[in-house]
Amino acid sequence: MNNKIKALVAIVVVAVAGLVVVQQRSGGDVTLTLATVNNGQMKDMESLKGEFEAANPGIKINFQVMEEGDLRSAVTSDVANKAGQYDIVTIGAYEVPQWGANGWLTDLTAGLSDDAYDVGDILPPVKDALSVDGKQYAVPFYGESSILMYNKEILDGAGVKMPNNPTWQQVAAAAKKVNNADHAGICLRGKPGWGDLFAPLTTVVQTFGGTWYDMDWNAKVNAPEFVQAVTFYKDLLASAGQKDPVSYSFNECLTALKTGKVAMWYDASVAASMLEADDSPVKGKMGYAHAPVVKTKESGWLWSWNLAVPANTQNKDAAVKFIKWATSKDYHQLVGSKLGWSLVPPGARTSTYSIPEYKEAAAAYAPITLEVMSAVNPKQPGVNPQPWVGIQYVAIPEFQDVGNQVAQLVADALAGRITVKEALDKGQVIAQAAGDAQKK
Structure with missing residues (x-):
């Protein structure tokens, strides 16, 4: 092959490679991860x-x-280090505003502006949580609060009536009354992790009057109210909860309630759609109540699982196209017609609650989900004011690590390896280091 032919081949190869890249970046032949x-x-x-x-x-x-x-x-490491392994990531309301402000996520504002998508249909509290300075960095796949879910047949059989707005003391008494060899009284998360154990436990702390930090970023992890709440949680699990609580998170408690191994469960409201699905053995047998309280009027959390596009993906157009499809009105219709109307993702779009088939299928839980999501206060969910916006998390980058470490300590206490006081005294030191970083 002479030099002219070699040069021509090289030009063709480069041109084809460039064409492939252009096709990929414009949404052509690509595989999105x-x-x-x-x-x-x-x-x-x-x-x-x-x-x-x-x-x-x-x-x-x-x-x-x-x-x-x-x-x-995995996602935090990939996005923070700009590794580019993922084109689309599922992240929570905790991450979106921080990552958006850091420039780690694609600004979706312009891409969501077409009339067909109808961004204005997204529930306002959820949309606000995903925006920074008027720019939206993610779209909600579903939104949720937290509620108490209970098997009416089990409670009725024991002569227990659950009010619509119960206290934790009422829930504990009911759990102990129905607890027996056939089923535990209640299931509560115990698996270590700030998004596992501490999702429900933080709401318990807040309604008992505790908080992670005061307005000056002084940690309050071993304050009396925090200790009282964690002790209550531990004692409830010990007296009427599932065995081996540290191995239980959302999916494990969902299975336990579905199969009749527990009578009650306090967790994410989205679980109700799965409990009322056509293939659920407890469909039609469930009751739902507001998150239990002690000193506050409400204690539910506010959360959404969202789809976002890392800023450094090479397949941005295709990725945005997919997340718009997966969070659209048409997708909700598709889920309803293909999988069942009770499985339509809740807490994301206002229009979902006007679909006749969904209203009928979700009659048991859709109204209370909206009630709780509308009633909670992310700016001050507990008794005292806090210097961040958020309910079941502290909106600072360090919290992911702080929450995980303290959750592991509390899990050790739940398992009886250390006392609650020992766990929270150690947790106080960890939390204060992060609090001091906010003071600088």
């Missing part, structure tokens, strides 16, 4: 991805499904 959490709603999205792929030839979606703690660790 989506990191997501291992729960029912996300598995439903994966089962329906073929609908998107059929309507968008050349775009394939590769789901990487992980447990909640593993997802947070």
